[in-house]
Amino acid sequence: MKYYIIAGEASGDMHASNLVAEIKKKDKKAEFRGCGGDLMKAQGVDLLKHYRTMAYMGFVEVAVNLRKVLDNIAQCKKDIVDYQPDVVILVDYPGFNFRIADFAHEKGFKVFYYISPQVWAWKRRRVRKIQKSVDKMLVILPFEEEFYKRYGVDVTYVGHPLLDELAKFGNGNRSMFLRRNSLGEKREIIALLPGSRKQEVKRMLPVMLKVASHFPEYQFVVAGVSSLEKSLYKGIMGKADVFLVENQTYELLQNSSAALVTSGTATLETALFSVPEVVCYKATGFSYHLAKWMIKVKFISLVNLIMDKEVVKELIQGDLTEDNLVKELNQLLHDGNRQRQMLEDYEDLQDRLGNAGASEKAASVIIESLKLKK
Secondary structure, X not given: OEEEEEEOOHHHHHHHHHHHHHHHHHOOOOEEEEEEOHHHXXXXXXXXXXXXXXXXXXXXXXXXXXXXXXXXHHHHHHHHHHHOOOEEEEXXXXXXXXXXXXXXXXXXXXXXXXXXXXXXXXXXXHHHXXXXXXXXXXXXXXXXXXXXXXXXXXXXXXXXXXXXXXXXXXXXXXXXHHHHOOOXXXXXXXXXXXXXXXXXXXXXXXXXXXXXXXXXXXXXXEEEOOOOOHHHHHHHHOOOOEEEEEOOHHHHHHOOOEEEEEXXXXXXXXXXXXOOEEEEEOOOHHHHXXXXXXXXXXXXXXXXXXXXXXXXXXXXXXXOOHHHHHHHHHXXXXXXXXXXXXXXXXXXXXXXXXXXXXXXXXXXXXXXXXXXXX
């Protein structure tokens, strides 16, 4: 069978590549085309576009690049029609993928959505679009299944694919990691995770870097991603006494005592590595005020959303200051009660998410549904 799969950012590329790998085990004649990144390409997906050319975030950035966004959508629509897949699989990335879902449905293609956009947080009217255009939602957060069922959407909870990644990762060698990246053995590490998009890094990393001088006994290490140029990080870091490691986020977390993390999937990854964290988020003024008006949930981090309480501190917009970051990081490092409570909550979080196997289950649901179609 022929599969058209679309992911628009680094995390989506990772989860989509794992899904492709599982589909290939079950469908020996599977063919793949779509949009994504290097991991999908490594699994044999013939890429129309790399997500580097598609990753625009926030209302302002999308508006400024609207012509490019619309051109990408138009090219993708044409490519789907030319390819004639048995199914279109959309992975998160709602601004782009909702338009593709509508189009693919209208053209008679079967549409599956893997990893739900956060419509439960805002723009709930989009659930009606999902109900109309998506044949099956494959969700990865426990509360999402009940949410979609309330709206009559065909939905299956498959578990969280991060657990698959962690199961594959295993235990690394600390000494080797430190030597490979010229890090000292005597000082503990504070991880800085500024995000995977250029605008995120430009906005988040400068304020994160200000914290380093307050903790000279620790070494601060920035988690870089391959989709962004090394010069971007180096330009922001300047002469700060901070290290950069590339494409080693899990190894970095495994060897860190605490972390400052941009809101997103990384907040959950950090928790699953049992690393105490402060969640950081800052948008443009317009984007923030518009989002604040529209958002319907109490928290922005996945950890707090899943647990339905404040497990990790969220410093958002005006609260994201050097003083607040220093205060919160001090507590994570030196308040034993705070550390213990957070780690206990992390254990409860793991229990709620369950075990690995999301990619395999999602692949099974997709293939069984396609068999029924035929």
